[in-house]
Amino acid sequence: xxxxxxxxxxxxxxxxxxxxxxxxxxxxxxxxxxxxxxxxxxxxxxxxxxxxxxxxxxxxxxxxxxxxxxxxxxxxxxxxxxxxxxxxxxxxxxxxxxxxxxxxxxxxxxxx
Amino acid sequence: xxxxxxxxxxxxxxxxxxxxxxxxxxxxxxxxxxxxxxxxxxxxxxxxxxxxxxxxxxxxxxxxxxxxxxxxxxxxxxxxxxxxxxxxxxxxxxxxxxxxxxxxxxxxxxxx
DNA sequence: TCCATAATTCGATCATACAAGAACTATTGT
DNA sequence: ACAATAGTTCTTGTATGATCGAATTATGGA
Numbered sequence: 091x092x093x094x095x096x097x098x099x100x101x102x103x104x105x106x107x108x109x110x111x112x113x114x115x116x117x118x119x120x121x122x123x124x125x126x127x128x129x130x131x132x133x134x135x136x137x138x139x140x141x142x143x144x145x146x147x148x149x150x151x152x153x154x155x156x157x158x159x160x161x162x163x164x165x166x167x168x169x170x171x172x173x174x175x176x177x178x179x180x181x182x183x184x185x186x187x188x189x190x191x192x193x194x195x196x197x198x199x200x201x202x
Numbered sequence: 203x204x205x206x207x208x209x210x211x212x213x214x215x216x217x218x219x220x221x222x223x224x225x226x227x228x229x230x231x232x233x234x235x236x237x238x239x240x241x242x243x244x245x246x247x248x249x250x251x252x253x254x255x256x257x258x259x260x261x262x263x264x265x266x267x268x269x270x271x272x273x274x275x276x277x278x279x280x281x282x283x284x285x286x287x288x289x290x291x292x293x294x295x296x297x298x299x300x301x302x303x304x305x306x307x308x309x310x311x312x313x314x
Numbered sequence: 315t316c317c318a319t320a321a322t323t324c325g326a327t328c329a330t331a332c333a334a335g336a337a338c339t340a341t342t343g344t
Numbered sequence: 345a346c347a348a349t350a351g352t353t354c355t356t357g358t359a360t361g362a363t364c365g366a367a368t369t370a371t372g373g374a
Contacts, residue, residue: 093221101216103293104209105362113293116300125321138363140322145361159320159371167299174300177286181215181225187279188228188286217332237351250333252352257331271341271350316374323368331360338353344346 091172093180095150099173102149107134108142112151115165122153122164203284205292207262211285214261219246220254224263227277234265234276 091099103109110132115122123131129139143163146152150169154161182188203211215221222244227234235243241251255275258264262281266273294300 097216097218097221100212104213104216106209109205109209109293116294116297161321170294171300174286174289181221181228182282183228185228188283273351
């Protein structure tokens with residue numbers, strides 16, 4: 091992920107409705123949720139939600155695929171991971187004062 | 203770090219000049235750099251840099267302290283770390299697909 | 315084909331953010 | 345007190361982003 095992509099992704103996350111949508115979709119794996127249901131669950135007007143989902147998709151954080159009448163939005167976990175990696179490595183220089191999380195801070199894959 | 207603070211911090215990072223300033227200051231520890239030198243190194247007009255530094259400070263990502271004629275800006279590493287922790291835990295739910303970094307991805311503190 | 319559903323796109327409006335230069339504040343040295 | 349230096353704040357213009365309602369596209373079913 092280059093700097094420009096990171097800035098776009100950060101800007102996409104820096105909005106209440108969009109962050110809420112992403113957090114909701116983060117636990118809806120892997121199929122995601124239809125736009126209407128996201129709007130309903132977050133109590134946001136459909137036209138507004140659509141605008142914000144499009145922003146997240148442009149930033150690469152969500153993928154969209156049609157399933158019948160619905161359009162399912164799902165988190166692109168790879169992209170999200172790349173954003174975190176960018177912040178830790180390219181931005182923070184893997185500085186332990188910033189990136190030195192212990193295993194209590196988040197789940198580590200087995201064996202690492 | 204709550205959601206509102208995270209949104210403010212993400213918005214502060216989502217700008218080219220500000221991200222560049224933060225990356226520069228990340229390796230200037232712990233004393234930081236004066237506003238003028240940051241502007242000069244990044245080839246940004248002082249009035250513009252001042253505006254962006256103020257934005258980063260409002261977001262809590264930088265601290266400012268006067269030293270004689272200069273005002274030294276320095277990264278608040280705790281805040282930066284808290285932002286990353288927010289993204290991994292509160293936003294991504296510590297999902298291993300996102301947060302499961304190996305030790306090669308960044309430096310881990312000894313013993314963890 | 316016709317209707318209902320799901321979602322987006324369009325158009326207008328309002329708010330916020332950025333940029334550039336001028337003016338202002340704070341500090342140091344003479 | 346005065347001048348020089350370091351930064352910030354103010355003002356204006358411009359661009360981008362957010363919101364709302366209306367219109368439009370796409371799909372599935374009767």
